[in-house]
Amino acid sequence: MRVLDSLQKIDQRVYRAVTRVGLPALDPFTPKLVQATDNMAPWFLVSATLAATGGKPLRRTALRAILAAGAANALSASVKRATGRTRPDSTGIPPARFPYRNYPSSSFPSGHTAAAAAFAAALASDAPRPLTAMVSALAGTVALSRVHSGVHYPGDVLGGAAIGLGAAFLARAALPPRPELATGALTEPAGAHPGHVEDPGRALEGEGVTAVVNPRSAEGLPALVSANAPAPASFDTAAKIKKALPRARVLVLAEDDDIGQVMDEAARTGEILAVAGGDGTVNTAARAALDHDRPLLVLPDGTLNNFARTLGLSSVDEGLLAFANGRLARVDVGEVDGRIFLNTSSFGSYPRMVERRDRWAPKIGKWPAFVLALCRDLWELSPTPAVVDGSPTRVWWAFVGNCRYRTHARVPALRESLVDGMLDVRVLGARSPFPRLRAGIDVLLGRHWHGEGYSERTATELTLTIPDLPRRLAVDGEVVEGSRTVRFAKRPAALRVFVPPRT
Structure with missing residues (x-):
């Protein structure tokens, strides 16, 4: 009790010292600030603005921040009911500085400060630095105003603040920061595109650019459409590219086009190959760009756009801005059985699920088809006999990533680097009793990433032997037939791509 009494005396002395400090010209603004922060109003405003204008990468940040503030506010209210500390004596506070209303609740802790600290701390991980600095300054001002206006003791x-930081920590655990969504993964600088240096005017208008648009990548329908009836989305994307790059040659794929041939011709005849589509289309374009040593401009226009998001590009507009910036970078490319992959290659049950998804997607859409294919795959789950780097095993599912993937909620998420020179190898083998039941439960509950038979490692190469037919592989979401012995390898920093400027 003596320690508590001593702390209270110190708290009261600091309170009196802070409240004695006053700037008469600013005192009238203190109650306005106190009132403005009631009911978390500024945090809702900042969060809504960030979600509305920051795009998909920062909507996650906004959600994390407002959840942290709400949790801190609720927790501080619970603590208030348990403590019942009396509010400070405000008789010495200038009337112009005192809040417009009385606060009947307990003094400890400060709920306004808890919400402010939680919001600022949860926002700080992956929000733009100017916004983080502004919100942190506002949170600090809120904390000071609670004492300066005579509403709280410094200890409150x-x-x-401690409750707010704890709430932010929990919010970060639930929604981990993913800064690569906003800034892009680490790449190897390759300088500016020569055309942007030699003749920036013509380059910015798309001189030498050939853009290939896959009109159905984002719809989960057949990849190509009739030349006589292009999808409306193709008009939108092609028109957007033509408006931004009037000198560019824009090709919209038709039903009878061979994507590989179109990409190869576009890369051969142009100085820059641009591609609007999903990961499968981008993979084909990357192969053509590598064959002809052309820089690749990725304009994400598919369903997932994993490679584009890892570069820091979440829309066609952001891709066009990256081109206008002219910054080139080199990224690693994975190889499997003579093919390249930018994201992942998988074998085992996953390719079968992808085949079913693609077969059902034209009728019900890609996401419903994915869910149904997953359920069907779990029902019929069976391991694939294989030899992985000389070790015989039965594989439920195996994943080989181009560069190391960060694990998020037990699932390989985005990558922090695209130039680490490594393959990310993860294998789930069938080694437990009742393997079908165990594998199904593990997949449904997400436990398989750390369960029995699971292994993960990095490597520069991998040899896989699949004795029995069919030998299907999924390569960047497209299913292909593999050979009996498949070799995975790396091509470090092989592909040049346009990337946004790093902040």
Whole structure:
């Protein structure tokens, strides 16, 4: 009790010292600030603005921040009911500085400070630095105003800040920061495109650019459409590219086009190959760009756009801005059985699921087809006999990533680097009793990433032997037939791509 009494005396002395400091010209603004922060109003406003204008990468940040603030506010209210500390004596506070209303709740802790600290801390991980600095300054001002206006003791504010930081920590655990969504993964700089240096005017208008648009990548329908009836989305994307790059040659794929041939011709005849589509289309374009040593401009226009998102591009507009910036970078490319992959290659049950998804997608859409294919695959789950780097095993599912993937909620998520020179190898083998039941439960509950028979490692090469037919592989979401012995390898920093400027 003596320690508590001593702390309270110190708290009161600091309170009196802070409240004595006053700037008469600013005192009238203190109650306005106090009132403005009631009911978390500024945090809702900042979060809504960030979600509305920051695009998909920052909507996650906004959600994490407002959840942290709400949790901190609720927790501080619970602590208030348990403590019942009396509010400070405000008789010495200038009337112009005192809030417009009384606060009947307990003084400890400061709920306003808890919400402010939680919001600022949860926002700081992956929000733009200017916004983080502004919100942090506002949170600090809120904390100071609670004491300066005579509403709280400094100890109340410190207690609220501690609760806020704890809530932010929990929110970060639930929704981990993924800064690569906003800034892009680490790449190897390759300088500016020569055309942007030699003749920036013509380059910015798309001189030498050939853009290939796959009109159905984003719809989960057949990849190509009739030349006489292009999908409306193709008009939108092609028109957007033509408007931004009037000198560019824009090709919209038709039903009878061979994507590989179109990409190869576009790369051969142009100086820059641009591609609008999903990961499968981008893979084909990357192969053509590598064959002809052309830089690749990725304009994400598919369903997932994993490679584009890893570069820091989440829309066609952002891809066009990256081109206008003219910054080139080199990224690693994976190889499997004579093919390249930019994201992942899988074998085992996953290729079968992809085949079913693609077969059902034209009728019900890609996401419903994915869910149904997953359920069907779990029902019929069976391991694939294989030899992985000389070790015989039965594989439920295996994943080989181009560069190391960060694990998020037990699932390989995005990559922090595209130039680490490594393959990310993850294998789930069938080694437990009742393997079908165990594998199905593990997949449904997400436990398989750390369960029995699971292994993960990095390597520069991998040899896989699949004795029995069919020998299907999924390569960047497209299913192909593999050979009996498949070799995975790396081509470090092989592909040049346009990337956004790093902040």
